[in-house]
Amino acid sequence: MRKPTLSQPSPSAAAPGNDSLIQKAKQHLLQNYKQQPIALVRGLGTRVWDADGKAYLDCIGGIAVCALGHCHPEIVAAAKAQLDTLWHVSNVFYSQPQIDLAEQLTEWAGLPRAFFCNSGAEANEALIKLTRKVMKDRGTPERFEIISFEKSFHGRTLATVTATGQPKYHAGFEPLPAGFQHVPYGDLEAVRRAVGPATAAILVEPIQGEGGVRMAPEGFLAGLRALCDERGLLLLVDEVQTGMGRTGKPFAFMHDGIQPDAISIAKALGNGLPMGAMLCREDVAASLTPGTHGSTFGGNLVSAAAANVVLRLLRQPGFLADVQAKGEHFLAGGRALQAALPPGRVKAVRGKGLLMGVELDREAAPVVAKLRDAGLLVNSAGETTVRFAPPLIITRQELDEALGILQRVLASL
Numbered sequence: 001m002r003k004p005t006l007s008q009p010s011p012s013a014a015a016p017g018n019d020s021l022i023q024k025a026k027q028h029l030l031q032n033y034k035q036q037p038i039a040l041v042r043g044l045g046t047r048v049w050d051a052d053g054k055a056y057l058d059c060i061g062g063i064a065v066c067a068l069g070h071c072h073p074e075i076v077a078a079a080k081a082q083l084d085t086l087w088h089v090s091n092v093f094y095s096q097p098q099i100d101l102a103e104q105l106t107e108w109a110g111l112p113r114a115f116f117c118n119s120g121a122e123a124n125e126a127l128i129k130l131t132r133k134v135m136k137d138r139g140t141p142e143r144f145e146i147i148s149f150e151k152s153f154h155g156r157t158l159a160t161v162t163a164t165g166q167p168k169y170h171a172g173f174e175p176l177p178a179g180f181q182h183v184p185y186g187d188l189e190a191v192r193r194a195v196g197p198a199t200a201a202i203l204v205e206p207i208q209g210e211g212g213v214r215m216a217p218e219g220f221l222a223g224l225r226a227l228c229d230e231r232g233l234l235l236l237v238d239e240v241q242t243g244m245g246r247t248g249k250p251f252a253f254m255h256d257g258i259q260p261d262a263i264s265i266a267k268a269l270g271n272g273l274p275m276g277a278m279l280c281r282e283d284v285a286a287s288l289t290p291g292t293h294g295s296t297f298g299g300n301l302v303s304a305a306a307a308n309v310v311l312r313l314l315r316q317p318g319f320l321a322d323v324q325a326k327g328e329h330f331l332a333g334g335r336a337l338q339a340a341l342p343p344g345r346v347k348a349v350r351g352k353g354l355l356m357g358v359e360l361d362r363e364a365a366p367v368v369a370k371l372r373d374a375g376l377l378v379n380s381a382g383e384t385t386v387r388f389a390p391p392l393i394i395t396r397q398e399l400d401e402a403l404g405i406l407q408r409v410l411a412s413l
């Protein structure tokens with residue numbers, strides 16, 4: 001196999017280019033995505049190459065997934081070794097990669113029980129089912145409602161899309177499942193007013209990623225924790241995007257010094273191999289007794305083998321401190337760029353660690369396209385925000401390179 005390097009990215013002459021791949025895609029794929037018009041064929045670290053041989057600096061990393069970059073040699077080696085040993089046994093049997101991963105992950109998160117699945121939506125689905133079962137077991141079956149937030153994103157299954165506080169994702173899929181309610185993000189008083197006799201839990205993202213990289217105001221999570229304690233509700237934290245070191249702490253809730261009852265994880269957990277997890281406290285874990293929940297592929301051995309290396313690398317001394325420092329450097333650079341551009345062009349620069357949103361005075365999608373042409377991959381979050389979620393291994397020099405491209409493109413609008 002040919003190893004891509006920065007100086008030698010060109011595809012073989014016989015390989016199909018962007019245009020022919022995209023033409024075929026339009027014939028055969030369900031047209032449910034707004035896809036950027038390039039087909040990516042190779043990646044190494046923070047770089048990817050398209051089918052025409054053009055190189056890009058990848059500042060979206062498969063949407064906050066490839067935290068250790070593309071084809072990290074230690075993760076590749078672990079996945080390959082597992083491929084040569086045993087792929088899949090289902091949860092009818094025990095398997096060591098999954099057990100090791102549960103040990104590492106529960107220790108890191110400070111939540112003692114792990115359930116494995118394959119995606120963020122499935123991890124959130126587990127939070128929802130856990131909540132309903134806990135309330136039944138407590139003898140309060142009338143409590144089934146989950147309060148979540150406007151502009152939130154929790155997934156695309158019927159239940160998780162209903163928890164998602166964005167009407168555009170609901171349209172056409174009614175009737176939606178019962179038991180969900182949305183309130184304005186960051187408004188503790190609104191949450192307090194929304195809690196009623198049917199309320200069972202609050203589901204919250206520490207930072208709304210898809211919603212435009214919107215930060216919870218200072219003290220919001222702590223306020224939710226106190227409200228949950230006062231009213232006997234579960235506090236569920238969706239760490240699918242913000243977890244796994246993205247914000248410079250293992251999980252974003254840790255910035256606020258709170259203890260959730262349960263969290264969901266996915267995206268970066270397998271660094272690109274499908275893997276999700278729900279972690280929870282011992283007392284609530286007891287409700288999901290044998291047979292109550294499950295997943296055939298959940299905790300798949302190859303994904304788990306990769307995830308074990310991801311965890312080991314993220315937990316190396318100094319790794320997250322470096323993410324935090326690079327994140328501060330990046331945010332400062334974003335704010336300097338905002339000040340240097342014509343007033344109002346950049347309305348806000350938000351983020352934590354290596355998750356950054358640059359809110360523009362216009363639709364983000366055409367700007368994302370210009371950035372791509374200039375060799376920088378990002379995506380839009382919300383209508384007007386450009387989202388950066390680069391691999392956590394990105395260097396300061398590469399962050400500056402990204403900021404330079406952003407500045408040139410925004411100055412040319």
Ligand SMILES: *Cc1c(COP(=O)(O)O)cnc(C)c1O
Nearest residue numbers: 119120121153154155209240241
């Ligand atoms: C991406 C995301 C999800 C959904 O994850 P899938 O793996 O696409 O199902 C859920 N919650 C948050 C916060 C996300 O960012």
